Amino acid sequence: MIHIDINKALKSHDEMLNLQIQCAIEEGSFVSIYGPSGAGKTSTLRLLAGLMEPDHGTIIVSGESWYNKKQNINLSPQKRNVALVFQDYALFPNMTVQQNLEFALQDKSDKTIISELMDIMEIRKIKDRKPLKLSGGEKQRVALARAIVQRPKILLLDEPLAALDHILRKRIQEYISKVHKKYALTTLLISHDIPEIVKLSDQVLCLEKGQIVKKGAPLDVFLNKEVSGKFKFVGELLKIEKQEVVYILSILIHSNIIKVIAVPSEVSKLEVGDKVLVASKAFNPIIYKL
Amino acid sequence: MDWSPIILTFKLALVTTIILFFIAIPLANWLANTRSKFKPVIETIVSLPLVLPPTVLGFYFLIAFSPGNAFGSWIDETFGFQLVFSFTGLVIASMIYSLPFMVHPIQSGLSSIPTSIKEASYLMGKSKFQTLTQVSLPNSKASILTALVLSFAHTIGEFGVVLMIGGNIPDKTRVASIAIYDEVEALNYTQANQYAIILLLFTFLILFWVYFINGGFLKNFWK
Numbered sequence: 001m002i003h004i005d006i007n008k009a010l011k012s013h014d015e016m017l018n019l020q021i022q023c024a025i026e027e028g029s030f031v032s033i034y035g036p037s038g039a040g041k042t043s044t045l046r047l048l049a050g051l052m053e054p055d056h057g058t059i060i061v062s063g064e065s066w067y068n069k070k071q072n073i074n075l076s077p078q079k080r081n082v083a084l085v086f087q088d089y090a091l092f093p094n095m096t097v098q099q100n101l102e103f104a105l106q107d108k109s110d111k112t113i114i115s116e117l118m119d120i121m122e123i124r125k126i127k128d129r130k131p132l133k134l135s136g137g138e139k140q141r142v143a144l145a146r147a148i149v150q151r152p153k154i155l156l157l158d159e160p161l162a163a164l165d166h167i168l169r170k171r172i173q174e175y176i177s178k179v180h181k182k183y184a185l186t187t188l189l190i191s192h193d194i195p196e197i198v199k200l201s202d203q204v205l206c207l208e209k210g211q212i213v214k215k216g217a218p219l220d221v222f223l224n225k226e227v228s229g230k231f232k233f234v235g236e237l238l239k240i241e242k243q244e245v246v247y248i249l250s251i252l253i254h255s256n257i258i259k260v261i262a263v264p265s266e267v268s269k270l271e272v273g274d275k276v277l278v279a280s281k282a283f284n285p286i287i288y289k290l
Numbered sequence: 291m292d293w294s295p296i297i298l299t300f301k302l303a304l305v306t307t308i309i310l311f312f313i314a315i316p317l318a319n320w321l322a323n324t325r326s327k328f329k330p331v332i333e334t335i336v337s338l339p340l341v342l343p344p345t346v347l348g349f350y351f352l353i354a355f356s357p358g359n360a361f362g363s364w365i366d367e368t369f370g371f372q373l374v375f376s377f378t379g380l381v382i383a384s385m386i387y388s389l390p391f392m393v394h395p396i397q398s399g400l401s402s403i404p405t406s407i408k409e410a411s412y413l414m415g416k417s418k419f420q421t422l423t424q425v426s427l428p429n430s431k432a433s434i435l436t437a438l439v440l441s442f443a444h445t446i447g448e449f450g451v452v453l454m455i456g457g458n459i460p461d462k463t464r465v466a467s468i469a470i471y472d473e474v475e476a477l478n479y480t481q482a483n484q485y486a487i488i489l490l491l492f493t494f495l496i497l498f499w500v501y502f503i504n505g506g507f508l509k510n511f512w513k
Contacts (some may be wrong), residue, residue, distance in 0.1 A: 049409075050412060051409050051412075051413075076412075077409070077412040077413050077419065078412055078413075078415045078416065079415075080413075081415070082411060082413055083414075084409070084410070084413055085407075086406040086410065088404065088406055088410075090404065090406035090409070090412075092407060092410075092425055092429070093423070093429050094428040094431075095428050103411075103414065103416075103424070105413045106414075106415060150413075150414055150415070
C-alpha cells in the first residue's frame with residue numbers, strides 16, 4: 001500500500017492554497033487525479049516524486065518511509081524510483097530515442113526491456129532520431145517508454161495526453177493501459193477527461209482547492225447515483241435542440257456522434273460541454289456481424 | 291619577422307581558455323541554479339572586468355602579486371615563483387580579465403535548460419553532477435562554444451593588464467599587442483603592421499566561425 005498524508009502551503013495564481021492530501025493507494029492500481037486547474041494536482045505528483053518537500057506529514061510506500069517530517073526522513077528523488085512523464089515530455093534533446101531509453105535504464109547489463117518497449121510502443125523505427133525530429137505522438141510514446149524502462153515503483157503521468165488529438169489520445173490510452181498491466185505498475189494519472197478516467201482507472205481522486213473532495217470508483221464518483229443500465233457510455237454533450245415536445249441531444253462518444261431524445265426536466269440540468277453518461281436498459285440491441 | 295610574440299599570444303590565450311573553462315563551469319552552474327542572496331554579489335564581481343579599465347585590474351594585480359606584498363611573498367615562498375613579470379602571472383590575470391566572457395554564455399546556456407529535463411534525470415537516479423555532465427552541458431553546446439571562443443579571442447585582444455603586470459619581456463610576457471605598441475613607439479611601422487594584420491585576420495576568422503556555426507549551419511546536429 002501507498003499511504004500519503006501530507007500538507008503543503010502553496011502559492012498558486014496569486015492566492016494561497018493549502019494542499020492536504022490523505023489517501024491510501026493499493027499497489028498495482030490505476031488512480032486518476034481529476035480537478036480544475038490550480039487545484040494542486042501537479043503539486044501532488046511532485047510531492048510524491050520528491051521534487052517538492054511537504055510542510056508536514058508522511059509518505060509510506062510498501063512499508064518504507066519516503067517522507068516523515070517528525071523523523072526527519074526525506075528520500076531524494078534519486079532514491080525513490082518514481083518515474084514521471086512530464087507535460088512537456090522532458091526528453092533529452094542531445095540523445096537519440098534509444099539513448100534516452102538507455103539513460104533511464106537502471107541495470108545497464110540487461111537491455112531486453114528497451115527492446116520490448118520499443119515493440120510495445122512501436123518506436124523501433126524512430127530509435128535513431130533525436131527528440132526535435134519527432135511528432136507529438138512519437139514524443140509521447142518515447143516519454144512513456146522511457147519512464148517504464150526504469151521499472152518504477154510508481155508511474156506518474158502529468159496530463160500526458162492533453163496536447164494530443166482524439167485518435168492519438170485513444171491509441172496512447174491503450175499503450176498506457178497495456179504497460180500498466182504488463183509491468184504491474186502503480187500508476188497515477190492527472191486527467192481532465194472523464195471518459196479517459198472511466199476507461200483507465202480503478203480509482204479517482206477529485207481535487208478541489210487542495211483538498212480531496214471525492215474519491216472512489218470513477219463511475220460512482222462522476223455519476224452520484226446508481227444506474228443499472230445494460231449499456232453505459234460516457235460522452236460529451238455537443239448540442240441541445242428543442243423539438244415540439246422533446247429535446248434532441250447530440251452526444252460525442254469516442255469519435256461518434258449519437259442523438260438521444262430527452263425530456264425538458266432532464267435538459268434543464270444540462271449544458272453544452274457537460275460530460276454525460278448514456279445508459280440504456282429497455283431495448284434489445286441489434287447486432288450486425290462485421 | 292619575429293614570430294615569438296604571436297606564438298606567445300596564442301599560447302597565453304589557449305592556456306587561459308582551458309583552465310578558465312574548468313573554473314567557469316561550476317561557477318556558471320551555481321549562478322544558473324542558485325537562489326542564494328549572494329548571487330547578485332557574485333554576479334557583480336564576475337562582471338566587473340567588463341566595465342573596469344584593464345589598467346585598474348592590472349594595477350591591483352601588480353600590487354597584489356608583487357613580492358613586496360603578503361600575497362606575493364607567500365606565493366614566492368610556497369611555490370617558488372613570482373607572479374609579476376611572468377607567464378604564470380599573465381595567465382592568472384587573463385583568467386580574471388576574461389572571466390565574464392566564459393561565465394556569462396555558459397550561465398545563460400545552463401539557465402535555458404528546462405527544469406523538467408533536469409528533474410527527469412534526477413528521477414532516473416542520476417546525481418546532480420551526472421545530470422550536469424550528461425544532460426545540461428551537452429545541451430548547452432552552442433553556449434559553450436561561444437564562451438570558449440569569446441574567452442580565447444578576448445585574451446588575444448588583451449593589452450592593459452599585460453602591460454601593467456607582464457611588462458615587455460621577450461618570450462615570457464611580450465605578447466603581440468605589446469609588440470605592436472613597442473614597434474610603433476620605435477617607429478617601426480612595417481613590423482607593427484605585420485603583427486596587427488595577423489591579429490586582425492585571426493580574430494576575424496575566429497568570430498566568423500562562431501557566428502557561422504551558431505547561426506544555424508551545425509545547429510541541426512546539436513538539438
